[in-house]
């Protein structure tokens with residue numbers, strides 16, 4: 001059987017408790033039947049609906065048994081080029097913006113400081129004369 005490709009639209013169309021898909025390691029799982037049995041509760045899985053749950057899943061350190069349950073819930077592979085924002089891409093964007101605004105602000109600090117220094121220098125020399 002050919003592997004089904006699940007699109008971002010399909011993933012985000014199943015975010016309700018009566019039909020819930022989860023994305024883990026680029027594979028999409030239908031966890032609708034499992035959610036009531038989840039030892040960690042339904043809310044934590046609901047919170048990851050429609051996005052990449054890999055990080056949350058791995059942070060918990062799920063057992064091999066937990067991973068074994070996944071194969072029965074597999075629907076297919078996630079569409080590779082779907083523009084799903086992950087936590088890491090968001091961080092990269094923020095870091096770039098931050099660096100840019102930092103170099104901008106050091107110039108805007110320098111100009112008034114230089115003017116202030118010039119003013120005091122002028123006061124000093126004109127007062128001394």
Ligand code: HEM
Pocket residue numbers: 022029031034038039040041044045048053056057060061062063064065066067069070
């Ligand atoms: C969708 C696939 C998932 C499966 C098949 C699954 C399965 C399991 C299983 C079998 C356990 C019992 C402990 C273990 O064997 O590791 C467990 C515990 C737990 N899971 Fe999941 N889980 C899934 C997703 C998630 C997600 C997305 C979260 C989000 C944070 C999560 C949070 C937890 C937590 C916090 C526990 C610990 C509960 C406790 O010890 O009180 N799980 N899970």
